Amino acid sequence: MNALAGWISENSGLLLRLSLLHLGLVAMSVFLAAAVAVPLAVALTRPRWQRYARNVLDVVNVLQTVPGLALIGFASALWAWLGEGIGWWPALTALVAYALLPLFSNALTGIGQVPSAVRRSAEALGLAERQIWWQVELPLSWPALLAGLRTAVVFNVGTAALAAAIGADCLGTLIFQGIATGNTTLLLAGALPTALMALLLELLFALLQKRLFPRRMAAR
Amino acid sequence: MSTKTPPETSSDAPAIVLENVTCRYGALEVFKQISLGIAPGQVTVLIGPSGSGKTTLLGLMNGMVRPQSGRVLVRGQDLARADLIALRRRIGYVIQEVGLFPHYTVYQNIALVPRLLKWEEARIRNRVEALLGLIRIPADRLNAYPDQLSGGQQQRVGVARALAADPDILLMDEPFGALDPITREQLQDDFLALQRRLHKTVVFVTHDMDEALKLGDRIVLLNQGRIVQAGHPFQFLLQPANDFVRSFVGRHRLLTAIRLEQLQPWLPSVQVAEALPRQEARARQKAPPGWLLAPEQPDSEPVLWQRGRAGLQRVQARPTVLQATDTLESALAVLLSRPGSVLLIRDEPTDQMAAATVADLQGALSQALRELNPPEAPR
Numbered sequence: 317m318n319a320l321a322g323w324i325s326e327n328s329g330l331l332l333r334l335s336l337l338h339l340g341l342v343a344m345s346v347f348l349a350a351a352v353a354v355p356l357a358v359a360l361t362r363p364r365w366q367r368y369a370r371n372v373l374d375v376v377n378v379l380q381t382v383p384g385l386a387l388i389g390f391a392s393a394l395w396a397w398l399g400e401g402i403g404w405w406p407a408l409t410a411l412v413a414y415a416l417l418p419l420f421s422n423a424l425t426g427i428g429q430v431p432s433a434v435r436r437s438a439e440a441l442g443l444a445e446r447q448i449w450w451q452v453e454l455p456l457s458w459p460a461l462l463a464g465l466r467t468a469v470v471f472n473v474g475t476a477a478l479a480a481a482i483g484a485d486c487l488g489t490l491i492f493q494g495i496a497t498g499n500t501t502l503l504l505a506g507a508l509p510t511a512l513m514a515l516l517l518e519l520l521f522a523l524l525q526k527r528l529f530p531r532r533m534a535a536r
Numbered sequence: 537m538s539t540k541t542p543p544e545t546s547s548d549a550p551a552i553v554l555e556n557v558t559c560r561y562g563a564l565e566v567f568k569q570i571s572l573g574i575a576p577g578q579v580t581v582l583i584g585p586s587g588s589g590k591t592t593l594l595g596l597m598n599g600m601v602r603p604q605s606g607r608v609l610v611r612g613q614d615l616a617r618a619d620l621i622a623l624r625r626r627i628g629y630v631i632q633e634v635g636l637f638p639h640y641t642v643y644q645n646i647a648l649v650p651r652l653l654k655w656e657e658a659r660i661r662n663r664v665e666a667l668l669g670l671i672r673i674p675a676d677r678l679n680a681y682p683d684q685l686s687g688g689q690q691q692r693v694g695v696a697r698a699l700a701a702d703p704d705i706l707l708m709d710e711p712f713g714a715l716d717p718i719t720r721e722q723l724q725d726d727f728l729a730l731q732r733r734l735h736k737t738v739v740f741v742t743h744d745m746d747e748a749l750k751l752g753d754r755i756v757l758l759n760q761g762r763i764v765q766a767g768h769p770f771q772f773l774l775q776p777a778n779d780f781v782r783s784f785v786g787r788h789r790l791l792t793a794i795r796l797e798q799l800q801p802w803l804p805s806v807q808v809a810e811a812l813p814r815q816e817a818r819a820r821q822k823a824p825p826g827w828l829l830a831p832e833q834p835d836s837e838p839v840l841w842q843r844g845r846a847g848l849q850r851v852q853a854r855p856t857v858l859q860a861t862d863t864l865e866s867a868l869a870v871l872l873s874r875p876g877s878v879l880l881i882r883d884e885p886t887d888q889m890a891a892a893t894v895a896d897l898q899g900a901l902s903q904a905l906r907e908l909n910p911p912e913a914p915r
């Protein structure tokens with residue numbers, strides 16, 4: 317323990333840098349995944365495309381079933397084929413793929429749960445398609461979207477640590493070095509902040525959900 | 537309401553027209569080549585068994601359902617070429633499932649269309665508060681959410697939401713469906729009183745014949761994608777087109793369904809005066825025959841007089857007065873309990889009076905039936 321405290325105080329700059337990189341990897345990947353998953357879910361809840369929702373969900377499900385490390389391997393191979401298989405971009409690609417499922421399936425469920433009567437009355441009273449999305453569907457599926465975001469973020473804090481395996485700098489870098497050199501101090505210096513980050517983010521989301529949807533959404 | 541919109545005015549250009557409309561959902565053909573005109577300023581009731589296409593027909597009228605062939609015209613405009621969003625904001629729609637926004641308060645729900653139309657907030661607030669009184673919901677519920685209201689209250693907020701921007705056309709899909717009989721009756725009465733003032737073009741869906749007879753200026757009975765009979769409520773009661781109509785209307789509705797106001801145009805009217813005319817005028821033979829309600833002495837109670845060839849005849853002191861909204865049943869109950877008596881019928885909004893004996897009522901009924909359009913041939 318003393319050794320760990322000593323290491324941390326000596327390398328606080330490095331630790332902060334790696335933590336920020338880690339967080340950046342998570343934030344970026346979840347953001348990009350949401351930018352794909354939510355519009356996709358919106359499209360696949362329109363009557364015209366609805367019948368494909370099941371198929372797309374199956375594909376995304378398969379992505380999720382692939383173990384994290386294997387997915388990172390595939391992403392690395394893909395990028396190697398394009399040019400450079402090592403570093404931030406392959407890692408990001410794998411993490412985006414990994415975050416798709418919770419975001420997509422939650423968005424799909426959330427939007428699907430908007431009562432059709434509410435949607436119909438909105439249409440009947442003269443709301444345009446895009447007004448129905450912003451004023452009805454989005455606010456009513458917020459709780460589900462946020463839950464998906466929470467799952468994706470917490471998942472990816474863990475999976476991002478694996479990205480060190482393909483040379484993306486993050487807290488995982490310390491863990492892998494610790495393992496490789498048999499240095500428990502180094503290993504813990506990477507593992508503890510990772511765990512802490514996951515816990516803190518989980519807590520943050522729990523608070524956020526409680527604040528945003530205190531009574532009304534819980535009742536439904 | 538028929539009293540205020542006599543049959544002649546229904547020749548105005550219809551507010552909504554369906555021309556040879558065919559409508560399918562996949563393989564299911566809901567309507568085949570149907571045509572229908574909705575008269576402006578009247579209540580047209582669509583009635584029929586479940587699945588007969590009432591909701592679909594309503595949907596055709598605001599472009600929510602597109603016909604496979606045929607045309608739909610609203611205020612003369614072909615919906616195939618109309619800006620449907622703008623159109624819908626000028627048509628009030630109460631959907632069958634109510635469909636209030638669960639994340640909006642009562643206020644926000646009612647304010648929805650005025651906000652879409654960019655009304656000023658002060659105007660919206662006034663409007664919402666006025667509507668709240670109309671639907672009998674206490675003002676302290678303005679900030680409640682729909683799931684904090686009873687089913688009946690939700691339904692009434694749905695009606696207020698449709699009325700909010702004061703549209704001249706109102707499509708109502710079983711708006712009083714989920715209410716207990718007493719509240720339902722009350723809202724029907726409120727609706728009638730309101731309609732008597734506002735004369736909106738209303739298309740009202742129900743599966744309850746009593747409601748149809750009570751509210752409709754015209755009833756359209758649907759079955760299996762066809763219009764079985766369309767016409768004045770009297771025609772449904774007295775000249776059902778076939779056995780299906782007969783069974784739908786039921787046998788015993790006649791007396792309770794016909795309201796005195798519907799007969800009033802065909803009943804002799806009563807002149808009301810502060811005092812009797814002077815002696816010489818009374819004796820004048822040329823005075824038109826008819827009824828007069830006037831006190832015998834100034835400030836004494838009113839007496840009913842009949843003017844005829846022999847001059848004024850005193851008929852009855854303190855005759856019973858019924859409201860025009862009362863039913864034929866209540867009129868007969870009074871008349872039969874006092875043989876030979878005359879009943880006065882007062883129309884609240886116009887303050888017009890009519891007199892009726894049993895024979896008058898009978899005559900009015902058959903004359904009304906003759907003058908109303910002959911029953912439309914089933915299509």
Ligand SMILES: Nc1ncnc2c1ncn2[C@@H]1O[C@H](COP(=O)(O)OP(=O)(O)OP(=O)(O)O)[C@@H](O)[C@H]1O
Nearest residue numbers: 561564566585586587588589590591592593632743
């Ligand atoms: N969106 C739809 N897709 C497919 N079929 C539909 C759709 N809407 C209605 N139908 C079918 O069309 C027919 C007419 O339905 P509609 O809802 O107009 O009947 P309705 O008279 O309003 O019935 P109810 O009194 O039960 O409300 C029914 O057979 C119904 O199953």
Ligand SMILES: [Mg+2]
Nearest residue numbers: 590591592632
């Ligand atoms: Mg219906």
